[in-house]
Amino acid sequence: MKQINNNPKKKIFSGIQPTNTPHIGNYLGAMKNWLKLQDEYECTYSIVDLHSITVRQDPAKLRKQIMESFALLIAMGLDPEKSTVFVQGHNPRHAELSWILSCYTQFGELSRMTQFKDKSKKNSDNINAGLFTYPVLMAADILLYQADLVPVGIDQKQHLELARNIAVRFNNAYGETFTVPEPYISKSTAKIMSLQDPFAKMSKSDENPNSSVSVLDDRDTIIRKFKRAVTDSDKEICYKEGKDGINNLISIYSAATDKSIEQIEKEFDGKGYGDFKIAVGEAVSDMLKPMQERFKEIIKDKKYINDLMILGAEKAQRATFKTLKKVHKRVGFVVL
Ligand code: ATP
Ligand code: LTN
Numbered sequence: 303m304k305q306i307n308n309n310p311k312k313k314i315f316s317g318i319q320p321t322n323t324p325h326i327g328n329y330l331g332a333m334k335n336w337l338k339l340q341d342e343y344e345c346t347y348s349i350v351d352l353h354s355i356t357v358r359q360d361p362a363k364l365r366k367q368i369m370e371s372f373a374l375l376i377a378m379g380l381d382p383e384k385s386t387v388f389v390q391g392h393n394p395r396h397a398e399l400s401w402i403l404s405c406y407t408q409f410g411e412l413s414r415m416t417q418f419k420d421k422s423k424k425n426s427d428n429i430n431a432g433l434f435t436y437p438v439l440m441a442a443d444i445l446l447y448q449a450d451l452v453p454v455g456i457d458q459k460q461h462l463e464l465a466r467n468i469a470v471r472f473n474n475a476y477g478e479t480f481t482v483p484e485p486y487i488s489k490s491t492a493k494i495m496s497l498q499d500p501f502a503k504m505s506k507s508d509e510n511p512n513s514s515v516s517v518l519d520d521r522d523t524i525i526r527k528f529k530r531a532v533t534d535s536d537k538e539i540c541y542k543e544g545k546d547g548i549n550n551l552i553s554i555y556s557a558a559t560d561k562s563i564e565q566i567e568k569e570f571d572g573k574g575y576g577d578f579k580i581a582v583g584e585a586v587s588d589m590l591k592p593m594q595e596r597f598k599e600i601i602k603d604k605k606y607i608n609d610l611m612i613l614g615a616e617k618a619q620r621a622t623f624k625t626l627k628k629v630h631k632r633v634g635f636v637v638l
Contacts, residue, residue: 313481314343315449317350317390317440319506320367321357324374325514326586327494327504330557331455335488337379339453345385346447346618347375352390352397353440356433357425357507373607374517377597386621388614390443395622399442400435402629403468406475407438411467416460424507441465446622448481456492457503459485476632480625491557497531500546517590518597524590525583529576539570539578548575551582558585 316336318328336347349371354364368389380387390396412418415437422429444452444465452462462485469480496502496513504514515527533547541552541563552566555578561569570578600606630637 311342311344312450313448314339314345314451314453314486315348315444315447315483316346316453317348317353317443318371319354320349320351320364320371321354321359322367322506323370323516323518325494325504325506325516326554326590327455327514328506329517329590330491330494330554331488332453333375333378334491334557335453335486336375339451339486340380340385343451345380346449346621347380347385347387348390348443348618349375349388350390350440350443353436356430356436357421358428369604369607370601372611373600374593374597376607376610377593377600379593382610382613386614386617387610388618389611392611392615393618393622395446395619395626396439396442399446399626399629400439402633403442403445403472404435404438406468406472407435407441407464411464412437415464417457437461437464438468441468444483445469445480446625448625449483450481451486452483453486455494455503456487459487472632479628479632490553494554495546495550497527497550500532500550515586518594519590521584521587524587525580528579528583528586531579533575533579537574539573539575540567551578555582555585558582558589 314336316332318324318332324333336345339345349368351364351368372387372389375387376382412434418434418436421433425433440458440461441464444462445468452458452465454462462483466482469482473479473482494504496504496508496510497515498510498513502508502513506514508514512527512530515524519527528551531547531551533551534545536545536548539548539552541549552563555561555566556563570581627637
């Protein structure tokens with residue numbers, strides 16, 4: 303008899319590019335939420351290697367970073383049995399659905415994507431077609447797994463909006479095929495700013511190493527980077543308009559310690575920026591320590607990582623067979 307599940311868990315999909323070691327912006331803006339959601343939802347998390355080659359990568363370095371990013375997700379506490387943790391390129395259905403959805407996406411829509419505009423300015427010698435169609439691949443990632451929710455930082459909101467539009471357009475043309483996904487964005491950590499420029503997002507591709515804290519930085523490096531963080535010439539540690547550097551540090555400290563802004567303002571009442579910056583560095587280092595220790599163990603065991611990648615690939619492929627077949631039928635392909 304067919305089992306009827308009246309209360310299926312809602313589905314989550316998210317991804318991170320293996321372009322560099324994740325920074326605390328990636329961790330607080332996205333990855334930490336991934337962990338929080340894994341018990342309540344059916345989660346699928348991916349190292350999106352296909353996305354990363356829209357910008358030139360050194361092959362040996364990319365391979366190492368895919369292994370490391372995957373190991374970090376496990377070290378962070380994602381459970382590969384409970385959730386699906388996999389490398390995007392290990393499930394060929396992403397690229398296949400991406401092609402189909404690109405025929406349901408307008409050139410004008412893609413031209414409006416602010417990340418495309420920013421990245422083409424930064425990589426003016428390599429404005430390739432992949433950089434332009436990248437949001438379609440992201441839509442395919444999400445829609446292929448029928449995700450209800452997508453935990454990301456605020457910079458991905460526009461891409462998610464596009465994924466929703468593509469889903470609605472396809473559903474309207476062919477009948478219900480895709481779940482229309484919602485963004486899941488944590489307010490206080492949606493956009494962690496650069497430590498060197500509080501008006502720019504902390505970014506993996508920033509050339510200044512002092513602008514971001516990698517999740518694998520050691521304690522001394524973390525504290526040194528926070529000590530050098532650009533703030534203002536004021537003295538008061540409080541969260542208010544115009545104090546962008548301090549506001550960013552308060553958000554980071556709050557996320558690392560689970561203290562509220564009021565508690566933090568009270569704690570540092572009468573103290574100077576110097577003390578506060580050291581406290582933020584220490585708190586961030588404490589937050590990252592368990593993950594760093596597990597990472598050191600996992601990364602030594604290549605077979606373990608490989609086996610988990612195979613498990614993830616199998617689960618990802620199994621989860622997407624039905625949806626892609628349905629899409630083929632709906633558009634009129636001959637399904638064997
Ligand atoms: P780049 O800046 O080089 O494009 P990235 O730092 O944005 O890279 P991604 O792998 O593209 O890294 O992003 C992974 C996740 O981290 C996404 O959900 C993204 O929204 C989130 N994220 C990235 N930067 C920040 C940030 N500064 N604050 C909060 N979340 C962020
Ligand atoms: N585009 C995202 C990474 C990404 C993603 C996804 C995030 C690729 N596919 C699907 C959420 C869901 C980025 O550059 N941060």
